Amino acid sequence: MFRTVLAVWSLTAVFSTVARTNRAGRPPHILLILADDLGWSDVGFHGSKIQTPNIDKLASNGVILDNYYVLPLCSPTRSALMTGMYPIHTGLQHLVLLPTSAYGLPLNFTTLPQKLKQSGYATHIVGKWHLGYNKWEYTPTYRGFDTFYGYYNAQEDHYDHTLLDILDFRDNKEPVTNIGGEFATFKYVEVTYFLATCCSIQKSYSTEHNIFLLENNTYSVLDHLFLCPPCV
């Protein structure tokens, strides 16, 4: 049985949560999908020509929130998602972080994955970060995520994984140099699938919660955050 919340952030993002309480009463899996620059009419259930059958499925089984406000830019939105604070309180309200920005999401903020870890969750992020990288302390594996697979900045080349001719693609902290010209979204699907099936197998969960993996469209910027209870 799914309890699904799907919200489409007009002009900016899709935020979706898939939660399920399993028979043993364990905490639900939580999946957040954040898609930059997704327009209101870019999803099938709003009549788009772009096919999003799996997002449509989530929407039809869930709750659609369609009246709310969100920042029109990436870093402010992400800072709000990570902290629960309006961006003017995180200092990231002005613009996105640039590759040369010597700051990030201020280190004194507790993040959502840090909170979830306190509740026993394993936490993973796949895709884009864009909340700072000029010190290790700003990067995802220092901000509450057990693992990270993706890029620190924005507007990377999704085939050669560079920004300004510099590789911006990491597996945790290590540069990823072995995927050649593979389209990044396919790698994200692969890694997300691995994380999800690893958890479901180890916890004897049914694979039901993996429905999000069926989402496979041509968005070049598709970010997944996958958070799941600890594998035991």
Ligand SMILES: *[C@@H]1O[C@H](CO)[C@@H](O)[C@H](O)[C@H]1NC(C)=O
């Ligand atoms: C973090 O530090 C800044 C600057 O001192 C302050 O304005 C902000 O309220 C602090 N945030 C938290 C969550 O403590």
Ligand SMILES: *[C@@H]1O[C@H](CO)[C@@H](O)[C@H](O)[C@H]1NC(C)=O
């Ligand atoms: C996603 O879609 C592309 C294009 O249709 C296809 O080549 C690829 O195999 C699909 N990937 C997955 C994981 O389903």
